[in-house]
């Protein structure tokens with residue numbers, strides 16, 4: 001008998017006669033929608049709580065804001081970054097590397113991406129490796145992650161985010177910069193992931 | 204102060220039994236004794252006590268604040284409990300569904316009945332890549348099976364990358380907390396470990412390293428950076444697996460998880476069979492319950508989700524039984540399999556706070572360890588036999604548990620089965636009687652607490668038989684309910 005059959009057999013014997021917990025009876029009385037009339041404001045507040053840098057700007061000012069932030073820097077960008085950001089950014093930055101290889105990634109000052117969804121209540125941005133977000137390592141190796149969130153991408157709570165996302169592509173949920181509390185429970189920002197997270201929220 | 208002055212046990216594991224079936228798993232050497240004897244040593248250690256108290260109280264407060272923020276916490280907890288119970292009842296079906304989904308997405312699924320088989324599978328997979336170094340993300344399942352020791356015996360070095368695990372590995376030490384494995388070490392000790400030991404594992408600590416947490420974190424970043432960028436094989440665990448989609452979920456803080464999950468060409472995840480969830484939607488419950496219970500944050504810094512082989516990576520999933528099906532067969536004990544390893548029960552436990560994690564002699568310390576370890580390993584040893592007594596049955600663990608595991612109930616049940624002296628049986632009956640009536644429990648605890656000031660370490664009535672043989676104060680200085688109301 002294979003181990004697979006052995007383990008499955010053990011499970012079947014173990015639960016024989018155990019009380020049923022029908023799927024339909026799983027109580028889901030928790031909130032699946034959280035009322036919130038200022039999603040961008042709440043997101044900004046909650047992201048800032050993690051000691052990330054937050055800019056809330058009108059959509060029309062996003063390109064100019066990004067240009068200011070990358071000025072004179074060596075920047076990595078993913079494929080598919082919206083043209084209205086890519087243009088001004090490539091003019092302002094010293095160097096723009098499009099979807100660079102790993103060893104080059106370790107040499108950039110920052111990486112600029114969009115995101116798929118943002119969760120206001122928890123201050124989380126979610127990347128799904130789609131256009132304008134890139135492979136997972138793109139937002140991991142550089143020490144500074146600059147991320148643009150459009151107003152329409154913000155949802156209130158975790159259930160709304162799960163409903164919008166698909167597990168078909170790899171997902172990275174990011175809540176603030178890399179951090180640890182392993183030393184005497186003192187929170188320190190910045191271990192292996194980007195030590196600076198800068199979020200531009202377009203309203 | 205000597206390296207062991209924190210009460211850390213000797214740094215070696217009994218190798219998991221080779222070949223034989225059954226429940227091979229690692230026991231910490233240096234603690235063949237009972238929980239009481241281990242704990243007594245920890246209680247005498249002031250430094251450990253201070254480190255632990257500071258840490259558990261800090262995190263307890265953070266947890267309480269973020270849990271209070273959610274008006275639907277009770278409903279989330281109820282859903283979490285029910286989802287887990289439903290899954291466990293149909294575990295065979297969901298594992299098969301998971302296997303199919305992972306395979307469809309290009310991953311490979313392996314089944315391991317026990318520690319020896321899991322170790323063999325993983326070692327074989329690593330050897331097939333031709334690599335002799337692997338990077339690891341903190342994983343309790345691989346600690347449980349003693350994977351690092353097994354790999355080492357076959358010429359493969361496993362590098363722990365979680366900051367706390369790195370401290371433990373460099374210090375030749377044992378983890379003492381689920382979430383913060385080096386909770387028993389303070390900054391000065393960590394600095395010394397980094398300064399003395401980093402060089403023999405790779406890049407040495409920076410000159411003039413201070414004991415500031417930020418400087419220590421920076422030293423870890425530098426030490427591991429090159430290794431992350433060049434490693435070809437990574438080994439992880441997972442917090443959740445979604446049967447419906449084949450998706451794996453790893454929740455972490457530092458980014459070492461992302462490094463290990465993303466950069467290497469081959470990824471091997473060793474995951475206990477109880478970690479499966481039926482549907483994608485179920486994550487909406489657990490991604491709220493876990494971070495708030497665990498680190499006391501609204502969300503942990505990084506959560507990675509992937510389905511099968513992604514971005515050109517080769518992916519292997521090793522499904523681990525190692526005693527879990529035995530726990531599943533136990534009517535009372537099976538609820539322990541709901542555990543999402545948040546560690547909230549450790550942080551509120553008056554016994555853990557005094558005894559420290561090492562006293563539990565297992566990778567699963569604290570209240571959850573007291574019920575899980577004896578069930579996973581059996582109650583053959585004196586230590587495992589004594590673990591169900593590592594509790595005052597105050598109920599704090601149940602109140603904070605995000606999946607409502609009735610730890611006191613399981614403890615009482617396990618006590619009834621332990622081979623123990625008559626005195627302990629008497630005390631056990633007393634505890635059962637106390638538990639039968641919440642009001643009486645509260646009253647008795649308050650009484651015992653008051654008496655404790657006069658006659659330390661003695662319970663009135665039948666409890667004294669047990670306390671007489673224990674110098675661990677098993678009644679909290681303040682009864683849990685009073686403490687909870689006050690804090």
Ligand code: SF4
Pocket residue numbers: 496541542543544545546547548549571600603604605606607608
């Ligand atoms: S038993 Fe409950 S509180 Fe303890 S670690 Fe497991 S889930 Fe968390």
